[in-house]
Amino acid sequence: MNFKKISLFVLLTIFCFRPTKLMAQEEEDYSQYEDVEVTGKPTKNYCTSKIVGISPSKLISVGYDFQSANTLSAGSYANFGSQETEIQYNSGLRLMANVPVISNVKWLVSVGANYAETKYKFSPETVPINPLVKTLSANGLTTMGINTTVFKPLNEKTFILAQTSLDWNGDYGLLEIPNSDQLKVSAALLIGRKKHERLMIGYGITRTYRGGQRLYVPVLLYNYTFVNRKWGIECLLPARGAIRYTVNSRNMLFAGFELEGNSYRLNNMMEDSPSLPPYKALELRRSEIRTRLTYEFSVYKFLWLSVQTGYRINYKFNMDDGEFYGRKQPFISENKLGNPFYMMVSLNLVSP
Amino acid sequence: MGKIAFKLILAFSLVGLLTKSAYTQDKDGDKMLGVWEVGSGKARVKISKYGEKYTGKIVWLLNPKSEDGTPKVDKNNSDESKRSVPLLGNTILIGFEYVGDSKWDNGTIYDAENGSTYSCVITLADNNTLEVRGYIGVSLFGRTDTWKRVIIKKRD
Numbered sequence: 001m002n003f004k005k006i007s008l009f010v011l012l013t014i015f016c017f018r019p020t021k022l023m024a025q026e027e028e029d030y031s032q033y034e035d036v037e038v039t040g041k042p043t044k045n046y047c048t049s050k051i052v053g054i055s056p057s058k059l060i061s062v063g064y065d066f067q068s069a070n071t072l073s074a075g076s077y078a079n080f081g082s083q084e085t086e087i088q089y090n091s092g093l094r095l096m097a098n099v100p101v102i103s104n105v106k107w108l109v110s111v112g113a114n115y116a117e118t119k120y121k122f123s124p125e126t127v128p129i130n131p132l133v134k135t136l137s138a139n140g141l142t143t144m145g146i147n148t149t150v151f152k153p154l155n156e157k158t159f160i161l162a163q164t165s166l167d168w169n170g171d172y173g174l175l176e177i178p179n180s181d182q183l184k185v186s187a188a189l190l191i192g193r194k195k196h197e198r199l200m201i202g203y204g205i206t207r208t209y210r211g212g213q214r215l216y217v218p219v220l221l222y223n224y225t226f227v228n229r230k231w232g233i234e235c236l237l238p239a240r241g242a243i244r245y246t247v248n249s250r251n252m253l254f255a256g257f258e259l260e261g262n263s264y265r266l267n268n269m270m271e272d273s274p275s276l277p278p279y280k281a282l283e284l285r286r287s288e289i290r291t292r293l294t295y296e297f298s299v300y301k302f303l304w305l306s307v308q309t310g311y312r313i314n315y316k317f318n319m320d321d322g323e324f325y326g327r328k329q330p331f332i333s334e335n336k337l338g339n340p341f342y343m344m345v346s347l348n349l350v351s352p
Numbered sequence: 353m354g355k356i357a358f359k360l361i362l363a364f365s366l367v368g369l370l371t372k373s374a375y376t377q378d379k380d381g382d383k384m385l386g387v388w389e390v391g392s393g394k395a396r397v398k399i400s401k402y403g404e405k406y407t408g409k410i411v412w413l414l415n416p417k418s419e420d421g422t423p424k425v426d427k428n429n430s431d432e433s434k435r436s437v438p439l440l441g442n443t444i445l446i447g448f449e450y451v452g453d454s455k456w457d458n459g460t461i462y463d464a465e466n467g468s469t470y471s472c473v474i475t476l477a478d479n480n481t482l483e484v485r486g487y488i489g490v491s492l493f494g495r496t497d498t499w500k501r502v503i504i505k506k507r508d
Contacts, residue, residue, distance in 0.1 A: 030440055033387060033396050033412040036502035040480030045393055052465060059493050104483075104496040105391050227419065249428045249466045302468070302488045351493070 046105045046153035047194040053225035053232050055244060055252055055296065056304065056350035063094035063346025065118070067312060070338030072120075074130040077319065077333035078277065083130035085122055087338075092117035092140065094346065098149075108151040114167075116143045117174065131273035132266075132284070132319070132335060139171040139268050141286070144178060161190040161202060161221070167209075169264040171284075181281065182265040184209050184323075188219055198225040210239055210261040212287035212316040214325045242294070250298035261287030261316070263323065279321045279332065287316040290342065299347075308344040381450030383476055387411060388499040390484075396502060399445065406456060408445030410464075416440060428467030439464055448474060461486045470494070 050057075067090035076082040098112035119140040128134040145167035152160045164187045168178035186209060192202025202221035207214065217238060225232040225244075234254075235241040242256025264284040292310030299305050314337040321332050384406055387398045396412035416439075418424050424439045448459030454476040461472040461484065470486035477483050480501040487494025 028411075028441070030411055032504055033398070035505045036387065036389075036396070036412075037505055038389060039501045039503055040478065045391070048392070056466075099492060100495070101492075103494060105498050249468075250430065349488070349493070351495075 045156045047156055047159055048105075048153070049108050049151040049159070051194070051200050051223050051225055052197045053229050053244075053246055054223055055234065055254070056302075057098070058096065058304075058348040059098055059100075059351050060349040061094070061096040061306075061346050062348075063096075063306070063344055064091070065094055065116075065342065065344045066091045067118075067342040068340040070340035071336075072133065072136070072317075072338070073336040074132045075318075075333035075335050076130075078279075080130055080273070083128075083133050085126045085133055088121045088123055090118050090120055090340075090342075092119050094344065098147075100351075106153065108149075110149050112147045112149070114143070114145050114147070115174075117141070131269050132333070134272060135171045135266060135269035138272075139173055141169070141262075141264050141284070142172050142174070142178075143167050143169045143262055143264075157193050157195070159192050159194065159202070161188070161192060161204070163188045167262070169209075169262045171264060171266045171268045179265070179267060182267070184214075184263060190219060190221055192221055198227070199223070206239075208239070209263050210259045210287065212261045212285035212318075213263050213283075213320070214323070216325075252296045254292075254294040254296070256292060256294075258290045258292065259287070260290055261285075265323075266319075281322045282332065283320045283323055285316050285318050285320060285331075286314070288312055288314040288337075296348075302350050304348045304350050306344075306346045306348060308346075310342060311339065312342050313339050380452070380454070381406070381456070383454070383479065384448075384450075384456055384474065384482065387502050387504060388482055389502050390499055391497040397444065397499070404449060406445070406448040406450070406459070407443055409441055409443045410439055411441070413440060426464055426467075428464060430467050445472070445474075448472075 069089060070087050072085045072087055074083045074085065093115065095115040096112065098110050100108060100110040102109040117140055120136040122128070122133070122137050126133070128137045145165050147163065147165035150162045154160065164185070167184045167186065168182045169184055170178060170182040172178055172182070186207055188204060188206035190202040190204030192200060194200045200221065200223040204219050205216060206219040207216050209215070220235065220237045222233060222235040222237070230246055232244040232246065233242070234244055238259055240256065240258040242254040245253040247253065264286065266282040266284055270279065270282055290310050290312050292308050294306060294308040296304055296306045317335045317337045318331040319333045319335070382401065384399050385401060387396055389396050394414040395410050397408045398411045399406055399408040413424065416424060425435060426437045426439055426442055427435050429435050429437070442464065444462040444464065446460050448456040451457045456474040459472050459474070460469050462469045463486070470488060472484065472486050473491065475483040482499040483496055484499055485491065485494050485496040
């Protein structure tokens with residue numbers, strides 16, 4: 001009798017505390033959600049700015065660039081002689097912020113700011129005689145800028161991408177206020193197709209200083225993730241290109257290159273070393289290719305660390321008088337930089 | 353006697369007002385309940401209410417199968433033990449509270465495409481449109497998706 005009562009009690013208890021919600025969920029017939037009617041005004045679908053598997057874009061980045069020992073052969077100009085020097089290392093901060101101010105299905109507008117410096121640590125035996133060596137030793141090269149990027153999807157497949165940046169490049173330090181004559185304007189305009197969720201292609205034109213001076217060149221955007229989702233290609237040619245290997249969604253490896261360059265107004269150098277004939281606007285045309293391997297991984301949630309190492313191949317470090325398009329005159333002086341290995345580490349807040 | 357009656361009427365009125373306010377709040381909050389299609393059209397999410405909180409789970413996927421023909425699972429989840437959980441039925445909206453002004457806050461949204469969970473605020477733009485904003489840290493660092501309400505067609 002007691003046994004029957006206990007059994008009844010146990011059965012009742014199990015019945016009362018049965019996981020009803022879980023059972024309800026498990027038994028839900030999801031096929032009922034296949035045939036639906038969209039309410040309200042019919043909506044137009046728009047493509048997004050990303051493809052599946054692409055590396056997360058950086059909202060805030062704090063980095064440090066270090067280049068190993070190399071040489072600088074500073075050419076003669078005006079009444080200054082040439083000088084052979086040894087650089088122990090180059091280093092500098094790399095800061096970047098990119099904030100989306102409008103982010104919805106129809107528009108993606110972000111504004112950003114960047115700061116990049118390259119300091120030159122010459123060997124102790126180097127006595128700066130050549131004005132270029134002097135200013136690089138004292139000031140290094142700095143780029144500070146602001147930029148805007150607009151991604152405008154026109155429909156499910158087609159999009160327009162526009163980018164503008166204003167950069168102040170020169171031989172000035174962090175605490176100096178750059179002048180308007182150091183300002184360089186770059187821009188790019190592309191039209192593209194997001195063919196499917198793993199492929200995005202765009203074509204356009206860019207006004208760029210990556211080649212060391214103002215250039216107008218075609219630009220190609222190509223982002224692709226292979227079917228296996230492990231491999232991918234991320235390219236914005238000629239600026240950069242990389243093959244991506246996704247270990248998992250929080251660990252990524254890249255092998256690729258970046259074309260880095262700018263035209264720097266050397267105001268400090270001109271002030272320190274007045275020369276004959278009196279040059280009015282000395283511009284240092286720097287352009288180099290960085291071949292590189294990069295490992296990016298999530299340290300904590302949206303905080304990613306990027307470790308990059310590679311070889312810097314400099315192919316332009318010459319001086320012109322004036323900012324102009326096309327080559328109208330020979331360089332004022334021709335300088336040659338050695339090619340060092342380099343490493344860059346950055347901590348990044350990445351985008352959702 | 354008159355004083356007691358007055359106090360009772362006042363007490364009942366207050367209770368009545370509070371109940372009405374809570375009822376209105378509940379009614380407004382419940383406008384988010386239902387089935388919604390995400391902006392890309394790749395998934396439908398059913399929003400339900402448990403206690404005072406709103407949650408949402410995936411009830412339909414445009415491409416429910418992986419390339420090998422098996423049902424899609426939450427393979428990008430940072431928690432290894434959850435990587436075999438089917439995406440269909442997966443809860444992606446958790447902990448939302450109605451904060452008034454057609455807005456639900458204090459919840460999170462899970463993005464199965466990269467295994468990340470974001471802070472999220474949801475706004476009812478009109479009765480059939482939700483603006484779902486996932487963000488990290490502050491709302492500025494985020495992305496808004498527009499979801500449309502869908503009505504399940506009755507089967508014959």
